[in-house]
Amino acid sequence: MSRVGKRPVPIVSGVTANLEGQTVKMKGPKGALQFVVHDDVSVEMKDGAITVAPRFETKRARSLYGTARAQIANLVEGVTKGFEKKLEITGVGYRAALQGKNLQLALGYSHDVIYPIPEGITITVPKPTEITIVGNDSQRVGQVAAEIRSYRPPEPYKGKGVKYANEFIFRKEGKKK
Template sequence: MSRIGKMIIEVPSNVEVKIDNNEVQVKGPKGELSYTYSPSLTVEMNDNIISVTRHDENKTTRALHGTTRALINNMVIGVTEGFKKELDLIGVGYRAQLQGSTLVLNVGYSHPVEFSIPEGLLIEVPSNTKVIVSGYDKHKVGEFSAKVRAVRPPEPYKGKGIRYTDEYVIRKEGKTGK
């Protein structure tokens, strides 16, 4: 039995959950999300507690059991609290700024790199070397943060680049190190 899959999901009082035709819809104060799960699973809600069970022991069904439970739990957390990722720009002259609904990064290229901000995400730039991505959909927050980081990932010699705030970059010695 999946350790994650057999855990229950407690639904707060300010969240509304609908389950019908293999689809879970979660609506809360921050937004609304939906997920279509596999027909080989059963999702039930009793007394503000959601449980996920599986019908058989196929390999794919076992794999989907924990995944489905985790995705539904992330939906409930997202519409109540939301998710946040923080990025740091480390390097001489590296900076970020918001221009309307566009995030503009100057990270050592001959041109600035621009990102249009997807719907449902909130981008903050408290200082010119820090970017905060927040939203209620964990997938969108992580995907946008990864795209921004991929523009200039941290390099191991000087540590320059875009990294997550809690990320540790392993540093290497240069040619002179023995």
């Protein structure tokens, strides 16, 4: 049994939650989000909290209900606080700049990489070597950060590239004569 799934998700003040069949809808100060729970998981709303439980005693149902509870908890956090990812750019001449609704990245290629900022995501560039991605959907914020990082992932010899702010790059020693 999932230890995460057993705990109910409290609904914070300022957040309105609706349960329509298997769809959980949240509305708060940072916007509105929804999540469709799998049919093997039952969802109930009582006493200002949402509880999830496996509908059947199958391996699939037991593995899905902890995930469903975590997704619902992310909805509550997303509409109240939001999510943030920070990226750091390392390398000579590597930099980022905002250009209208696009993020312009100079990453050592012959042309700059232009990344269109998706709807619902806010990207700021406090320094030319730092990128901050903010949004209310955890999955979309992580996806945007992963896409930007994929243009030039950090390499292990000099550490050049785009990395997460809390990421450790295992460094390798170069060739010896």
